Amino acid sequence: MAEPTWPGEQLVVAAQRGDVDSLTALVTGAHPNVQRFAHFLCATPQDAEDAAQEALIVLYRKIGMLRASGALASWMFRIVRNECLRRARTVLADPYPVPPRPDTAVGSAEEEVLQRLEAGRVAAAVAALPDDQRRVLVMRDIQGYSGRMTADALGLSTAAMKSRLHRARAALRAALAAPAPLADLKESR
Template identity: 40%
Template sequence: MNKIDENLIVLARSGDQVALLKLLEICQPDLNRFSRKVCSNAEDAEDAVQVALWILYKKIEVLRTISALSSWLFRIIERECYRIFRSNKKNFHMAPNEVEQLYEANYISSSEQSVLKIDLSRAIISLPGTYRTVLILRDINELTAPEVADILGLSIEAVKSRLHRARNIVRKKLELSGHFS
């Protein structure tokens, strides 16, 4: 985190609202950058930053040492991103063996495969439900487009369109994570 004037933190801890607002303003860009690396999507990252700034605003007086500010805020963001990820995961229905099939890629080292698994899971989970369902039915359950269309009550063209969009979104998220060039 950028160097923050210790006097500003002391003033904010003592209840100076102007100092506190200035501190929030100074912290936000670094928190935004960090949250985008930790959270699964931009919306979750924004939510995590807002939670961290709100906690800082409400509980600045409990900060024990000035040097602990950045690590305290980063831990709040990590916990919030994980909480959001867990709550999103509850809405994601996939059997464990289907998840494993999704990650079979023997040409990738185990450490790279672990990172890819996490990023791929995040990308799929972050898809809007309509795209996620089509992607899982077609690419994981290996159903045909007509079968998916029958199950979901859609036209075959709609299934193909949603699948195309879902794959593009996942590919872009994986590219942003550094997996493909």
């Protein structure tokens, strides 16, 4: 499997300057990574597709707001995460959700809400990690980069990268081990 790559800094800088061809290439090049983020973070495939499209629209419209051209991946991850969380909140706030199509197997409404809440908890737990740990975790576990590529991209030794990844996974595990607010409600029924 080929390593997923993000468009280069030169392309980002050219897109920020308003070059339409560079901007088009940037959006096209970022699309597979954005989709991978969305499918990892959103509760349903439909939400993931919508969140990915929304994130690409934000990229197209607001590339000039990106302060560091090398931070494209983390910027897009935050946009996708926020969009997935927004969609989860919308579902929770909607008292009359759209009924599922008959040709799809869907659990109860309660199970679906709990699944969306869990996806939101994971996204929030990843976002709460310290910056250095979050970058390593995203590159290794979400983007699928090899250990060597991750270490090189972050300017770390392989041992330092592994140490940060271990701390990030442990912190994530601990954050997710805390009881979820609605999980207590489900168990009490």
